[in-house]
Amino acid sequence: MRWLARNEYALPADPGWLSRYEAERAAGYRFPKRRAEYLLRRYTAKQAVAAATGLPVDLASLARVEIRNAPSGAPYAVVHGTPAGVALSLTDRAGWAVCVVGTGTVGCDLELVEPRSAGFVHDFLTRAERDRVARSADPDAAANLFWSAKESALKVLRTGLRRDTRSVEITIHSGQMNGWAPLDVVGVEGESFAGWWRRYGRFLLTVVGSVVDSPPVPLERPAPFPVPARR
Template sequence: MTDPRWLARGEATLPDGTRWLAPAEAARAAALAYPKRRTEYLLRRWAVKHAVAAITGRSAEPASLAGVEVPNTPDGAPYVLVDGAPLGIDVSVTDRAGWAVCVAGRRVGCDLELVEPRSPAFVRDFLTAAEQRFVAARPAGDDRDAAANLIWSAKESALKVLRTGLRRDTRSVAVSVGSPGEDGWGTLSVRGAEDTPMTGWWRREGAFVLTVATTEPGPRPVPLDRPGSLATATPRHSWLARPSPR
């Protein structure tokens, strides 16, 4: 597989019970007391397992998905074991507002953000001067909100590729983006002072913006299932009904 593949899943599709989890995953989920953290943990694995099933031709029945395990390395990056053996494909997974996206490829990072207002302080503290000018040049409202969240999302994707996450100063990587084409995908590039330059893709999906970064330039990501589900998705914050530990 040379081109990245992506798949989105919503919280509403999570099944009752944990028969689809590997034993270690079920134990980890049971130990998460806060509903928000538990739901996000489950949703990320639900998305990864369905992506792996689609790529490998594996059944998406619970017993089969239980054979796909998604542990994390010490630095937090996910990896996949299929019946105990490494999948051999890198995966990145992200979740936001009741939706998760998995992207599979090589040296890949992805991030999903809700298009929402970002304060001037946020833009000033986390974006470079050039990125701040990019955001400020957009009309106030949705266009400016989308620009700020796009730049932030691309940084998150790149920092996942670098395996540092937000432990690193987000202003140490500089993002530039191109306009979307007819298929909805736009290009992006990310540079850090001493890092391998990264390229990638971004797209607006309804209330969300999705970014993908990689060190190996290639074609735009290919959907693994029916495209459009994320574009029409309603952001969901079910944990607000029960925010405290159970």
């Protein structure tokens, strides 16, 4: 898997990178914040797909890369109307968007480490996960990590939060490779996936996939992902 992050300030003022369909979708958002989030996710995805497939990244070329949504809501990319040949997942938080591209089915989620109530932990985490949070030196970070990994896993399952988050259980493992630590996902119906996570300041990023053999590799070096943007 490979990944790319973009900040909201990277969005071009010229909307020429949008396809007609995407421009119409953007215009349909009633609230500016939602429109800005949509645009940032699309721009990040187009740049990631272009980088992963060797396409140019000028605005006119990006307009020929279109990010659509399957009936499940999962994003996919087409180039000149033809599937781009890569799986992708999108996430955004606090002025940043991340796109992960790979093979098989992928899911990613970006979260801020923020306070999580006892009710949140009880309602959304399994007993084993709750025990791990209770033993953690940083319970808020642990709770957000489990939540983020669940979001990524449910994207792989193509259900999103329509499915009970407790129907997948996350195991966090020790050890790191290139800044990433491993995790495993097991579902109540026998599904199992591998994934990785890492922390950037106040951000937590998780990725899960049906085909995962090594940590995600940034499409840009260094990966431009410092602290939350000022809003």
